[in-house]
Amino acid sequence: METPNSTGDRIAQYLKDGKRFDGRKPGEFREIFVETGVSKKAEGSARVRIGKTEVIVGVKMDVGAPYPDSPNKGNLMVTSELLPLSSSRFESGPPKFPAIELGRLVDRGIREGKFVDFKKLCIKEGEKVWTVFVDIYTINHDGNLLDAAAIGALVALKTAKIPKYDGETGKVIYGEYGDEMMPVSKEIPIVTTVHRIGDSILVDPTLEEEDISEARVTIGGSCEGKVFSMQKGDSGDLSIEEMHKILELSENVRKEVFSKIDKFFK
Amino acid sequence: MEEKTKRTVVIPGEVLAKGEDYLPGEGTEKIGKEIIAIKYGLSEEANKLVKVIPLSGVYQPRKGNIIIGKVENITFYGWAIDIDSAEGAFLPLQEIPGYVDKDGLREIFDIGEMVVAKILDVNGRGIDLTTKSRGLGRIDEGLIVKVNSSKVPRIIGKEGSMISLIKEGSGCEVTVGQNGLIWIKGDKVEDELLAKGAINFITEKSFSSGLTGEVEEWFKKEKGGNK
Amino acid sequence: MAKDFKRPDGRGVEDIRPMKAEVGVVPNADGSAMFSFGNTIAIAAVYGPKKMHPQHQQDPKKGTLRCNYNMISFSVTDRIRPGPSRRSTEISKITEWALEPVLMIKNYQNMVIDVHINIIQADASTRCAGINAAALALAHAGIPMRDIVSSVSIGKLDKQLVVDVDKDEEDWEEGEGATDIPITMTSSERLTHIQLDGKISNDELKQVLELAKKATKKVYEVQKKALKESLEVKE
Numbered sequence: 165m166e167t168p169n170s171t172g173d174r175i176a177q178y179l180k181d182g183k184r185f186d187g188r189k190p191g192e193f194r195e196i197f198v199e200t201g202v203s204k205k206a207e208g209s210a211r212v213r214i215g216k217t218e219v220i221v222g223v224k225m226d227v228g229a230p231y232p233d234s235p236n237k238g239n240l241m242v243t244s245e246l247l248p249l250s251s252s253r254f255e256s257g258p259p260k261f262p263a264i265e266l267g268r269l270v271d272r273g274i275r276e277g278k279f280v281d282f283k284k285l286c287i288k289e290g291e292k293v294w295t296v297f298v299d300i301y302t303i304n305h306d307g308n309l310l311d312a313a314a315i316g317a318l319v320a321l322k323t324a325k326i327p328k329y330d331g332e333t334g335k336v337i338y339g340e341y342g343d344e345m346m347p348v349s350k351e352i353p354i355v356t357t358v359h360r361i362g363d364s365i366l367v368d369p370t371l372e373e374e375d376i377s378e379a380r381v382t383i384g385g386s387c388e389g390k391v392f393s394m395q396k397g398d399s400g401d402l403s404i405e406e407m408h409k410i411l412e413l414s415e416n417v418r419k420e421v422f423s424k425i426d427k428f429f430k
Numbered sequence: 431m432e433e434k435t436k437r438t439v440v441i442p443g444e445v446l447a448k449g450e451d452y453l454p455g456e457g458t459e460k461i462g463k464e465i466i467a468i469k470y471g472l473s474e475e476a477n478k479l480v481k482v483i484p485l486s487g488v489y490q491p492r493k494g495n496i497i498i499g500k501v502e503n504i505t506f507y508g509w510a511i512d513i514d515s516a517e518g519a520f521l522p523l524q525e526i527p528g529y530v531d532k533d534g535l536r537e538i539f540d541i542g543e544m545v546v547a548k549i550l551d552v553n554g555r556g557i558d559l560t561t562k563s564r565g566l567g568r569i570d571e572g573l574i575v576k577v578n579s580s581k582v583p584r585i586i587g588k589e590g591s592m593i594s595l596i597k598e599g600s601g602c603e604v605t606v607g608q609n610g611l612i613w614i615k616g617d618k619v620e621d622e623l624l625a626k627g628a629i630n631f632i633t634e635k636s637f638s639s640g641l642t643g644e645v646e647e648w649f650k651k652e653k654g655g656n657k
Numbered sequence: 658m659a660k661d662f663k664r665p666d667g668r669g670v671e672d673i674r675p676m677k678a679e680v681g682v683v684p685n686a687d688g689s690a691m692f693s694f695g696n697t698i699a700i701a702a703v704y705g706p707k708k709m710h711p712q713h714q715q716d717p718k719k720g721t722l723r724c725n726y727n728m729i730s731f732s733v734t735d736r737i738r739p740g741p742s743r744r745s746t747e748i749s750k751i752t753e754w755a756l757e758p759v760l761m762i763k764n765y766q767n768m769v770i771d772v773h774i775n776i777i778q779a780d781a782s783t784r785c786a787g788i789n790a791a792a793l794a795l796a797h798a799g800i801p802m803r804d805i806v807s808s809v810s811i812g813k814l815d816k817q818l819v820v821d822v823d824k825d826e827e828d829w830e831e832g833e834g835a836t837d838i839p840i841t842m843t844s845s846e847r848l849t850h851i852q853l854d855g856k857i858s859n860d861e862l863k864q865v866l867e868l869a870k871k872a873t874k875k876v877y878e879v880q881k882k883a884l885k886e887s888l889e890v891k892e
Contacts, residue, residue, distance in 0.1 A: 168543075183619075203731050247773065248773050306685070443845070488687060
């Protein structure tokens with residue numbers, strides 16, 4: 165059942181005083197829990213829990229032809245599945261827009277944030293490059309799947325090992341690894357989403373809060389204040405002042421989120 | 431005093447009693463000479479009647495139940511109501527107190543609004559509701575909390591003792607739907623959240639005895655901590 | 658049978674890999690569970706009973722169980738393309754048949770109980786882990802059942818019968834090669850599912866059933882413990 169109107173009104177009313185039902189401040193995240201090695205069959209994988217929200221993300225690699233416009237670069241493919249297992253709101257069948265959007269936003273966070281050095285994933289220019297698959301699955305939906313997925317993608321990529329590749333047969337030897345790790349940058353592009361409910365700006369909404377969110381802006385950027393990717397979602401609008409607030413909050417939140425996952429990037 | 435009965439967690443297929451002395455109650459079935467559990471839950475035996483109290487499961491609508499539902503759709507004949515059970519329910523025009531203007535259905539109950547209603551009938555065609563009694567009708571404001579319907583008896587308590595305690599402790603009006611949806615209305619959002627917290631506390635501990643005392647303690651602690 | 662037979666991972670022939678089970682792993686669901694055999698991990702979530710949609714699939718005589726078995730793309734070494742396959746469609750149906758004999762859902766006319774099974778990590782016997790998780794999730798969801806089902810795969814590697822086949826064993830090539838026989842039974846020893854791929858005699862199959870009887874009892878104990886321990890009874 166979607167959040168009833170009367171509960172929604174109470175959430176909005178309470179937010180006006182800068183308060184949330186679970187006691188958080190508007191700019192505060194829930195507890196973030198990250199675990200790696202969820203599937204030993206993946207090159208890298210991570211489970212991320214934000215409150216009761218849970219996603220798992222895996223990285224698989226394969227060798228293929230490069231795109232004609234980037235003959236010396238590896239490829240990235242991010243997909244996401246909103247599993248019917250994770251919520252009665254999700255149905256089986258071909259991916260609908262929310263699943264596509266989730267994959268796209270995570271993809272752009274990684275790509276525009278230059279997190280993976282795709283030049284290092286070229287085996288033979290114009291002929292053979294690595295394709296990196298980042299697959300996202302939802303396990304439990306209690307709001308903010310997107311930020312959870314973005315964190316999972318970063319950690320799964322960071323911990324991914326490159327499988328052995330037999331140059332003569334042109335085949336990947338799955339399950340066998342050398343010392344080669346995924347070439348990732350030192351600058352970590354964190355993707356987070358800021359929401360507007362009434363006149364209030366907040367991050368990391370629970371499902372109840374997400375249900376009444378009027379507008380949201382997903383921003384990918386570094387902890388050093390640079391922004392790499394951005395997209396406004398939902399049909400509500402924003403004032404310029406609100407946008408300023410969103411940008412500032414988003415920068416702080418990136419630092420907060422990074423401080424909770426930095427042990428994976430040392 | 432709460433009744434002292436020995437309760438144990440049982441799983442489907444487990445033999446609860448043997449022999450002709452026992453009677454199979456709710457959540458059990460007699461197969462041959464054995465009474466087995468057909469649900470996951472707590473077994474209880476009193477006066478040779480063996481039953482299983484489920485702790486999960488979708489709400490089973492019963493005639494006469496007070497429920498809380500959400501208006502899903504408006505038709506020419508009334509309102510389609512989601513009561514969080516396997517089937518949707520219907521509130522027909524003639525089950526509204528007073529005169530109804532057929533063009534003004536939205537003004538009475540709009541889509542997305544919550545209503546307190548009574549189940550008039552459960553039949554092959556569906557579930558019919560009424561709001562023609564005192565205390566029934568639209569929910570204007572307040573919090574809606576959802577618990578599993580199997581926990582409702584604990585939230586109400588013996589002769590309403592638990593629900594009185596929640597009302598007193600929080601200073602809120604609390605209406606419990608048998609379908610597990612609960613309406614809390616107070617003067618301040620804080621009060622409503624206090625009632626919600628107490629309800630969550632009860633659902634987490636719903637199988638311990640002496641719960642009323644624990645809830646009293648909980649209120650003391652919460653109120654003390656917030657000041 | 659050769660006493661000195663060595664399984665690739667050093668297990669005794671009747672040893673099941675370490676099993677883990679837990680209920681309530683998907684808070685949103687009406688019931689949920691995880692079950693693992695060593696590196697094979699399955700999770701299952703139950704939603705319902707609820708009205709069946711589309712309407713033409715409604716059964717006015719009884720409730721419908723609808724299972725949906727699906728492997729996560731990175732559960733295996735060669736990435737699986739997302740979406741259903743012929744294999745997953747068949748396993749979904751086999752899973753329904755394995756569970757239906759214990760379900761008491763006659764009174765849920767026109768309704769459906771959805772069971773979503775996802776394999777997180779695969780090291781063979783995934784359908785067995787999936788069925789075990791599904792049985793737990795259904796009980797956890799409060800669905801009326803006359804029993805729990807437990808599933809395990811029995812294998813024949815060359816001439817040796819073994820319990821709980823892993824991936825290395827599934828790929829066994831020496832001698833007579835590998836035969837894989839996933840079997841599901843109720844705790845009262847009734848068979849609800851059996852499949853076989855390989856080559857084996859009738860006499861050996863009778864031994865397989867005996868092994869399955871013993872092994873599913875061990876699985877059942879793990880399932881029972883998971884359900885019992887998820888509820889803490891305070892007196």
